[in-house]
Amino acid sequence: MIENMGYRSLVVLEHLGKIAQFALRIVVCLLGRPYRIRRIVADVYDAGVLSLPVVCLSGVVVGGTLSLLGYTTLVRFGAEEALGALVGLSVIRELGPVLTALLVTGRAGSAIAAEIATMVTTEQLDGLRMMSVDPVDFVVSPKALALLIVMPLLAGLFIVFALMGGYGVAVGLLGVDGGSFMASMEGSVKFWNDVIGSFSKAITFGALTGLIATYRGYISEPTAAGVSAATTGTVVVGSVAILICDFFLNGFWGV
Amino acid sequence: MKRSPLRDLIVGIFVLCGLVSIGYLSIELGGLYYSGPAGFKLIATFDEVGDLKPRSAVVIAGVRVGQVVSIELDDILRARCELDVDPNLELDVETSAAIKTAGLLGEKFIALEPGGSDEMLESGDEIDRTVSALSIESLVGKFVNDTGLEGD
Amino acid sequence: MSEPEEPEFRIAFDGVSLKRGERVIFDGLSCGFPRGRVSVVLGGSGAGKSTLIRMIGGLQRPDSGSVRVAEQDITGFSERELFKVRDRIGMLFQGGALLDSMTVAENVALPLREHTRLAEMDIESEVDRRLVAVGLSDTGHLYPRELSGGMSRRAALARAIVMDPEILLVDEPFSGLDPINVRRIEALLVDLNRHLDLTLIVTSHHMASSLRMADRLVFMVDGIAIAGPPDDLLKSADERIVEFLIAESDSFAEHHELDVTPLMDRRTTPDRRKNS
Ligand SMILES: Nc1ncnc2c1ncn2[C@@H]1O[C@H](COP(=O)(O)OP(=O)(O)OP(=O)(O)O)[C@@H](O)[C@H]1O
Ligand SMILES: [Mg+2]
Numbered sequence A: 001m002i003e004n005m006g007y008r009s010l011v012v013l014e015h016l017g018k019i020a021q022f023a024l025r026i027v028v029c030l031l032g033r034p035y036r037i038r039r040i041v042a043d044v045y046d047a048g049v050l051s052l053p054v055v056c057l058s059g060v061v062v063g064g065t066l067s068l069l070g071y072t073t074l075v076r077f078g079a080e081e082a083l084g085a086l087v088g089l090s091v092i093r094e095l096g097p098v099l100t101a102l103l104v105t106g107r108a109g110s111a112i113a114a115e116i117a118t119m120v121t122t123e124q125l126d127g128l129r130m131m132s133v134d135p136v137d138f139v140v141s142p143k144a145l146a147l148l149i150v151m152p153l154l155a156g157l158f159i160v161f162a163l164m165g166g167y168g169v170a171v172g173l174l175g176v177d178g179g180s181f182m183a184s185m186e187g188s189v190k191f192w193n194d195v196i197g198s199f200s201k202a203i204t205f206g207a208l209t210g211l212i213a214t215y216r217g218y219i220s221e222p223t224a225a226g227v228s229a230a231t232t233g234t235v236v237v238g239s240v241a242i243l244i245c246d247f248f249l250n251g252f253w254g255v
Numbered sequence B: 001m002k003r004s005p006l007r008d009l010i011v012g013i014f015v016l017c018g019l020v021s022i023g024y025l026s027i028e029l030g031g032l033y034y035s036g037p038a039g040f041k042l043i044a045t046f047d048e049v050g051d052l053k054p055r056s057a058v059v060i061a062g063v064r065v066g067q068v069v070s071i072e073l074d075d076i077l078r079a080r081c082e083l084d085v086d087p088n089l090e091l092d093v094e095t096s097a098a099i100k101t102a103g104l105l106g107e108k109f110i111a112l113e114p115g116g117s118d119e120m121l122e123s124g125d126e127i128d129r130t131v132s133a134l135s136i137e138s139l140v141g142k143f144v145n146d147t148g149l150e151g152d
Numbered sequence C: 001m002s003e004p005e006e007p008e009f010r011i012a013f014d015g016v017s018l019k020r021g022e023r024v025i026f027d028g029l030s031c032g033f034p035r036g037r038v039s040v041v042l043g044g045s046g047a048g049k050s051t052l053i054r055m056i057g058g059l060q061r062p063d064s065g066s067v068r069v070a071e072q073d074i075t076g077f078s079e080r081e082l083f084k085v086r087d088r089i090g091m092l093f094q095g096g097a098l099l100d101s102m103t104v105a106e107n108v109a110l111p112l113r114e115h116t117r118l119a120e121m122d123i124e125s126e127v128d129r130r131l132v133a134v135g136l137s138d139t140g141h142l143y144p145r146e147l148s149g150g151m152s153r154r155a156a157l158a159r160a161i162v163m164d165p166e167i168l169l170v171d172e173p174f175s176g177l178d179p180i181n182v183r184r185i186e187a188l189l190v191d192l193n194r195h196l197d198l199t200l201i202v203t204s205h206h207m208a209s210s211l212r213m214a215d216r217l218v219f220m221v222d223g224i225a226i227a228g229p230p231d232d233l234l235k236s237a238d239e240r241i242v243e244f245l246i247a248e249s250d251s252f253a254e255h256h257e258l259d260v261t262p263l264m265d266r267r268t269t270p271d272r273r274k275n276s
Helices: A002-032 A037-047 A049-077 A080-121 A124-130 A135-173 A178-188 A191-218 A224-253 B005-029 B136-146 C049-056 C079-086 C104-115 C120-133 C149-161 C179-196 C207-213 C230-235 C239-247 C249-256 C261-268
Strands: B040-046 B057-060 B063-073 B079-085 B096-101 B108-113 B125-127 B129-131 C009-020 C023-034 C038-042 C064-069 C089-092 C167-171 C199-203 C216-221 C224-228
Touching: A002 A135, A002 A191, A037 A049, A037 A080, A037 A135, A037 B005, A049 A080, A049 A135, A049 B005, A080 A124, A080 A135, A080 A178, A080 A191, A080 A224, A080 B005, A124 A135, A124 C079, A124 C089, A135 A178, A135 A191, A135 B005, A178 B005, A191 A224, A191 B005, B040 B096, B040 B129, B057 B079, B079 B108, C009 C049, C009 C199, C023 C049, C023 C064, C023 C199, C023 C216, C023 C224, C038 C049, C038 C179, C038 C207, C049 C064, C049 C167, C049 C199, C089 C149, C104 C120, C104 C149, C120 C149, C149 C167, C149 C179, C167 C179, C179 C199, C179 C207, C216 C230, C216 C239, C224 C230, C230 C239
Parallel strands: B040 B125, B057 B108, B096 B129, C038 C199, C038 C216, C089 C167, C167 C199
Antiparallel strands: B040 B079, B057 B063, B063 B079, B096 B108, C009 C023, C009 C064, C216 C224
């Protein structure tokens, strides 16, 4: 049992080392060559545009829910003007980047892992190698970069839609004054702490998801079970990594 | 890798929307810029600035006219703030600068109040009359001290 | 098996061993593939033909022994060094290995786009030429998922030869093809070999076309290779070859009007059967 745990932590460490090397290879590929614009655009389409509906819808719902819950608490203290601040701060600082990252990991990260794993299974990556084309350069790095690009954009859209949802529920449903909602939000949200912090998180999560999804696909076993393990692994490891990373980033940016 | 103009267009629109939303959050909500006219430098030195920061607002009569550029310690350990304000303002040498707080616990900003002199400030001049930040913490501390409520 | 003459080997295996898990795949395998000739690798399913081909491409490293390709021992090569060797190799994978996110034409054009600065027009005409050669004109716009197994293998062959390699490795080019296309691909391969002095290595179950093409046969049995000119090998008394030939004897006999009875006789001899 204890032996097993020791072995497992060794495996985890080994993977961490390999992920670091893999990340380095991706960075070298991205810096070393003229960008593969066409492939990156295609991957941004797959990861970003196709994630739009789920991200925007979730944003509206989360913002609305936050307004509803926040109002019932704040109204007891007669502080319902602070609703804008509450919705704005929690969406921008925390929920926006984290929920977007979780959604994108589930939707685009898993798809990327499955696609790369399938390419391993059907020898497509070996085929590239035999044509003297590095699969990390040709397949992996455009996808990793696409997730990095897409994450802050989607987080921005998520936040805007969440604020719209929050505003809609607060003003339309709960009868809060629209002006005071916006004023309280604008007064409490600060550029350096909140907005920059939020997008730093989103970019970090984008890099993290891109790395985990591509790595997990790349090392998968060449079987159908390998493909499904890569998909599940990406979602599980990716989500946990995002939450842990968020914890440390919150500590770093201060509360 | 196939050329697909429609997809390229959609990706372009998507990126644009994302950037616009980030821009909106940064500028509108975050107050990234004081976008009004600027270029007139003033120096104001305070004993205590509280949590005034670079980019904090400079206002006259509640209207934003500029921002704090930098905050440094001078040689006698006071906080020397450089302000950047609207050059169209006619500020006289008796103008005073006070650090105030929006609401009870809100953000710090510098409020300028014009005086009555005929002599005008030039860019780079120092404002002599300054009122430092009142911090809630020190007020509370003072109250506790004065009334002898402080624990042992 | 002693070599009758020592031809110049473009590719040579020397004492190569490979284990996958508990399974011994190569057990001190040594053999060579002569320059500018057609070598056909025969062997039962699972004998290690694909593994042999992958090893020549550096996709699979041996546990011990050395693999020489174009006068270089590639066993210890880094990926970057392997790329230099692979620039001279074209390879057809058993499954085709076409990129399924791209059309057939884009697949065939990929090596040209990656490694040459040809104009788009030249690339297109080159791609068309290769697709016609494998009998796939008018399929350039299709995606691999829209092709049949045999079609995608032919498309992959077009991709493998588009850079005019010096060495061409083809894994099972005939499986799943109709007789007309077997002939077409066979003729294409022979043609490439004759005109471009291509070193060609083909794995196959297809005895008839193998024997028509082969300058040299390589039998994979029990983790080693038995190689030599076809005539010598077919007349050989090695029971492992005989076993294999008998299994293939029906189609073999059909195409070559060969009398298989002597083979059958040998097979039924008790002392020849016990080692198999
Ligand atoms: N990834 C692997 N792990 C373990 N064993 C493997 C692996 N890949 C191949 N093998 C084993 O290696 C042996 C040779 O496989 P290979 O694919 O080279 O056979 P083959 O001669 O090409 O067969 P076929 O004619 O069916 O294509 C097989 O017995 C197989 O069990
Ligand atoms: Mg095979």
